[in-house]
Ligand SMILES: *[C@@H]1O[C@H](CO)[C@@H](O)[C@H](O)[C@H]1NC(C)=O
Ligand SMILES: *[C@@H]1O[C@H](CO)[C@@H](O)[C@H](O)[C@H]1NC(C)=O
Ligand SMILES: *[C@@H]1O[C@H](CO)[C@@H](O)[C@H](O)[C@H]1NC(C)=O
Ligand SMILES: *[C@@H]1O[C@H](CO)[C@@H](O)[C@H](O)[C@H]1NC(C)=O
Ligand SMILES: *[C@@H]1O[C@H](CO)[C@@H](O)[C@H](O)[C@H]1NC(C)=O
């Protein structure tokens with residue numbers, strides 16, 4: 001009896017709040033924002049009073065009329081070419097209230113997400129002083145950051161905002177706390193602006209120490225058989241970057257609180273730096289969970305924006321950098337491979353319209369934030385931007401992938417590995433290539449893999465030594481198959497311009513000789 005009374009009181013109080021919802025924009029629309037430019041149409045929405053009409057106008061160029069339904073109004077603007085500034089006004093009938101957002105630009109909106117290497121701030125990067133001094137010059141690159149939140153239910157709007165839409169300032173980007181702005185996100189936006197020369201809106205929503213399961217909807221998790229996975233309570237305690245580690249790793253809690261609210265916003269694409277947590281959690285499923293999360297985000301953003309965000313929007317990601325110098329068993333090599341759905345490169349047949357920045361060659365043993373957090377984010381962001389230019393913006397002549405092998409052939413005296421582009425390579429004494437010597441074709445055990453030196457480097461191939469192994473048992477080759485294979489920018493094989501490292505790979509060896517190289 002008592003319980004019933006309490007519940008009905010709570011319900012009516014709740015209903016009262018809803019019907020008198022204060023007239024406003026949702027949390028992530030504000031002064032200084034960048035809305036998605038033409039040909040897409042930007043979606044804006046907010047809260048209002050039941051039954052009211054809301055008129056939205058853009059600097060008096062046109063007006064759109066919409067109605068408040070269930071406490072929410074929503075308007076899809078006409079396509080607007082890149083530029084600005086504009087004022088965006090929403091006026092509500094009944095109360096005669098009006099809100100004007102000022103200094104609005106139209107350009108490309110990118111979402112940045114992931115774990116601590118995405119959250120890593122501009123104040124923490126190498127050459128931070130120079131980066132911070134430059135920041136305020138990029139007045140057309142605008143930033144927004146969601147606060148760290150988790151939820152067991154899908155939220156309509158963000159629970160909290162860490163940085164409302166702002167012009168960049170050293171103050172917002174500086175600082176070592178994660179409440180400051182992301183370095184990878186900022187540098188990606190800044191470099192992109194330098195090539196596009198029109199406004200870029202950066203929406204940063206990431207959370208340190210979190211697995212992909214937390215960022216995935218129940219729909220996506222179900223498709224990979226991960227519905228019931230529960231993180232261990234002692235999982236990753238040593239990697240917390242001063243944030244609360246309570247439940248942020250639970251299935252879907254960050255999808256619910258930090259991604260779902262954005263679905264109705266029109267975006268160009270997303271970038272992602274995550275995977276470290278999954279090196280020790282559901283690692284063997286990451287080749288399913290990561291591509292599935294991308295598919296699911298694409299579907300959900302497309303639907304949420306009423307078709308304005310592309311159903312296959314470009315998605316860029318950073319292949320994991322390094323963590324433990326002397327440990328090949330920490331799962332990083334497997335996650336790197338699974339990040340590509342086991343293809344080794346992106347885009348690929350499973351992960352269309354994606355691009356990958358390889359980061360295995362920028363280790364940072366002395367990082368003050370722990371070696372899992374390398375301070376060189378400039379190279380990472382630069383490589384992401386090359387990928388975005390090629391994949392998202394269709395620039396035909398931008399090379400964004402390092403050399404990838406087309407075949408490995410066992411010859412009389414060597415094993416030759418041929419690449420699909422010319423290479424810049426140096427011989428070595430046996431640190432990087434391993435050959436599987438086993439009649440067991442899966443070659444699962446590390447002790448079957450024998451290190452071999454690079455003997456000779458050609459225009460688009462390398463020759464490695466044959467190991468001490470019966471020819472019949474030589475089955476596969478792998479490259480950079482350890483957490484921390486190279487010193488800084490010193491992997492043995494790069495693109496001919498020396499900029500893009502060959503990513504780690506594993507490849508079956510064919511036996512046909514003699515063969516010309
Ligand atoms: C926007 O509104 C502000 C003040 O309300 C005004 O000063 C400014 O000129 C307006 N800008 C545009 C582009 O309409
Ligand atoms: C809204 O404006 C109309 C017309 O100016 C006026 O008649 C009405 O009383 C106003 N309503 C409120 C709530 O101020
Ligand atoms: C940092 O600055 C130095 C000196 O200008 C430069 O040589 C180096 O390449 C910069 N590093 C990065 C990662 O930008
Ligand atoms: C996280 O999962 C644990 C175990 O299933 C559960 O007890 C807890 O309530 C969950 N927390 C959230 C925020 O979902
Ligand atoms: C992790 O969090 C705990 C409790 O908040 C804190 O005492 C500890 O210093 C943190 N560890 C690291 C490596 O940041």
Ligand SMILES: *[C@@H]1O[C@H](CO)[C@@H](O)[C@H](O)[C@H]1NC(C)=O
Pocket residue numbers: 244245246
């Ligand atoms: C972390 O969250 C838990 C559970 O919500 C709370 O009890 C604890 O006080 C929080 N700790 C910090 C440091 O915020």
Ligand SMILES: *[C@@H]1O[C@H](CO)[C@@H](O)[C@H](O)[C@H]1NC(C)=O
Pocket residue numbers: 284285287288341342
């Ligand atoms: C994913 O990786 C696991 C473990 O390495 C492997 O058994 C499985 O076949 C892979 N699945 C796909 C779809 O590639």
Ligand SMILES: *[C@@H]1O[C@H](CO)[C@@H](O)[C@H](O)[C@H]1NC(C)=O
Pocket residue numbers: 045072074156263264303304305306
């Ligand atoms: C966002 O989009 C979803 C999916 O179309 C829809 O269910 C939801 O009501 C929308 N939210 C707002 C605030 O418009």
Ligand SMILES: *[C@@H]1O[C@H](CO)[C@@H](O)[C@H](O)[C@H]1NC(C)=O
Pocket residue numbers: 324325326365371
């Ligand atoms: C790796 O091992 C070397 C030599 O044993 C040691 O000097 C170095 O500190 C180790 N590095 C890490 C990151 O553990």
Ligand SMILES: *[C@@H]1O[C@H](CO)[C@@H](O)[C@H](O)[C@H]1NC(C)=O
Pocket residue numbers: 397398399
């Ligand atoms: C690609 O082509 C465009 C136009 O032809 C040119 O402006 C640009 O410099 C080229 N970029 C590269 C990396 O070659």
Ligand SMILES: *[C@@H]1O[C@H](CO)[C@@H](O)[C@H](O)[C@H]1NC(C)=O
Pocket residue numbers: 345346347401403404420421
């Ligand atoms: C190299 O091969 C990969 C995988 O087939 C492909 O994605 C990439 O575009 C190729 N690069 C060049 C330069 O041909």
Ligand SMILES: *[C@@H]1O[C@H](CO)[C@@H](O)[C@H](O)[C@H]1NC(C)=O
Pocket residue numbers: 437438439469470472473
């Ligand atoms: C290689 O194959 C032979 C049979 O061809 C087998 O007897 C031997 O154990 C294998 N060696 C290794 C190292 O796997």
